[in-house]
Amino acid sequence: xxxxxxxxxxxxxxxxxxxxxxxxxxxxxxxxxxxxxxxxxxxxxxxxxxxxxxxxxxxxxxxxxxxxxxxxxxxxxxxxxxxxxxxxxxxxxxxxxxxxxxxxxxxxxxxxxxxxxxxxxxxxxxxxxxxxxxxxxxxxxxxxxxxxxxxxxxxxxxxxxxxxxxxxxxxxxxxxxxxxxxxxxxxxxxxxxxxxxxxxxxxxxxxxxxxxxxxxxxxxxxxxxxxxxxxxxxxxxxxxxxxxxxxxxxxxxxxxxxxxxxxxxxxxxxxxxxxxxxxxxxxxxxxxxxxxxxxxxxxxxxxxxxxxxxxxxxxxxxxxxxxxxxxxxxxxxxxxxxxxxxxxxxxxxxxxxxxxxxxxxxxxxxxxxxxxxxxxxxxxxxxxxxxxxxxxxxxxxxxxxxxxxxxxxxxxxxxxxxxxxxxxxxxxxxxxxxxxxxxxxxxxxxxxx
Numbered sequence: 001x002x003x004x005x006x007x008x009x010x011x012x013x014x015x016x017x018x019x020x021x022x023x024x025x026x027x028x029x030x031x032x033x034x035x036x037x038x039x040x041x042x043x044x045x046x047x048x049x050x051x052x053x054x055x056x057x058x059x060x061x062x063x064x065x066x067x068x069x070x071x072x073x074x075x076x077x078x079x080x081x082x083x084x085x086x087x088x089x090x091x092x093x094x095x096x097x098x099x100x101x102x103x104x105x106x107x108x109x110x111x112x113x114x115x116x117x118x119x120x121x122x123x124x125x126x127x128x129x130x131x132x133x134x135x136x137x138x139x140x141x142x143x144x145x146x147x148x149x150x151x152x153x154x155x156x157x158x159x160x161x162x163x164x165x166x167x168x169x170x171x172x173x174x175x176x177x178x179x180x181x182x183x184x185x186x187x188x189x190x191x192x193x194x195x196x197x198x199x200x201x202x203x204x205x206x207x208x209x210x211x212x213x214x215x216x217x218x219x220x221x222x223x224x225x226x227x228x229x230x231x232x233x234x235x236x237x238x239x240x241x242x243x244x245x246x247x248x249x250x251x252x253x254x255x256x257x258x259x260x261x262x263x264x265x266x267x268x269x270x271x272x273x274x275x276x277x278x279x280x281x282x283x284x285x286x287x288x289x290x291x292x293x294x295x296x297x298x299x300x301x302x303x304x305x306x307x308x309x310x311x312x313x314x315x316x317x318x319x320x321x322x323x324x325x326x327x328x329x330x331x332x333x334x335x336x337x338x339x340x341x342x343x344x345x346x347x348x349x350x351x352x353x354x355x356x357x358x359x360x361x362x363x364x365x366x367x368x369x370x371x372x373x374x375x376x377x378x379x380x381x382x383x384x385x386x387x388x389x390x391x392x393x394x395x396x397x398x399x400x401x402x403x404x405x406x407x408x409x410x411x412x413x414x415x416x417x418x419x420x421x422x423x424x425x426x427x428x429x430x431x432x433x434x435x436x437x438x439x440x441x442x443x444x445x446x447x448x449x
Contacts, residue, residue: 070094
């Protein structure tokens with residue numbers, strides 16, 4: 001029953017997104033004096049409908065869309081209140097109103113997801129994990145990350161998007177930086193082997209501090225010899241902390257021809273100075289014991305932002321802007337080949353993702369966390385809808401806006417037949433892409449992808 005409730009919540013929120021989008025067109029049309037023939041939620045056959053004034057309001061069978069049908073929108077009309085007879089600036093407002101309302105809804109949903117949080121994530125490094133790679137390849141505590149791989153970082157959303165879209169690289173395994181990473185990681189492994197059920201909390205804390213001290217010294221090492229000397233000293237110091245005997249021999253650091261690393265350039269603010277960091281490595285591990293697929297792990301902690309009325313408002317707006325940038329970044333990534341068709345999802349894939357994320361949140365954190373996860377995904381979807389729908393592509397609102405822009409510039413509308421053909425071609429292409437994505441999503445479900 002809980003799963004069914006989560007699915008119903010997801011469907012309700014998805015319909016809310018459509019309602020808000022079409023409602024934006026509807027309100028703008030009504031305020032502009034344009035006649036609206038039908039306002040529909042859903043697609044396909046009508047479940048029920050009623051007419052109030054000149055407008056029919058209907059609920060349709062399939063909860064995958066909706067529409068606001070205006071007089072003279074797709075055909076010429078002599079009606080003085082038709083869309084095609086409205087002033088051009090009014091038509092422009094009507095067209096962009098849907099996307100505008102999606103962004104407004106995104107702001108509201110973002111606020112809802114932020115309000116329960118005790119504090120917010122910044123982009124400033126506070127300290128490193130004991131298994132960190134980045135601690136020995138450039139970053140320092142107190143660094144405020146402002147750019148990752150040429151992507152501007154203003155919020156934690158920018159930070160996450162920039163990191164988790166990094167490609168994995170094959171790097172030279174004989175590099176000094178790799179050697180220092182291995183020294184640091186092997187000390188972490190050594191600490192996990194020394195700690196047992198008899199290790200006290202104070203000893204565990206001392207182990208962590210010792211490894212972090214070793215990381216700081218390794219970061220400054222200028223040769224493999226000096227790095228190994230640091231490694232050797234701390235190798236036995238860790239044993240002293242928990243009262244264990246020293247190792248009879250200090251192990252050598254294994255070197256291999258190549259290593260897989262999530263490696264990136266970063267720009268940070270270190271105090272008042274902007275510092276360019278080259279080839280910062282992030283912790284890269286195997287997905288599992290049976291799967292060698294590289295997995296990125298953020299290997300440092302970031303400073304929290306205190307929750308106040310001001311920071312709630314600031315984070316709501318800045319994080320929403322970051323999601324807009326994330327959508328644009330994803331679209332550009334598609335054009336550059338960074339992402340493929342396999343990375344795209346339609347309603348089937350989105351529903352599957354929502355169910356998976358909500359189910360995991362339900363298992364780990366409870367019903368409230370599952371609802372919050374759904375709200376967050378819906379926030380991303382509504383902003384995505386607002387941004388994508390304004391792309392200057394035929395059949396989208398952005399394509400229609402482009403036609404109006406041409407009419408405004410040349411003082412003459414694009415011929416209706418030409419516009420109809422362009423929109424028809426665009427619609428066929430969009431429907432074809434949607435069909436391909438739907439088949440791919442269904443196949444993934446069948447294949448367990």
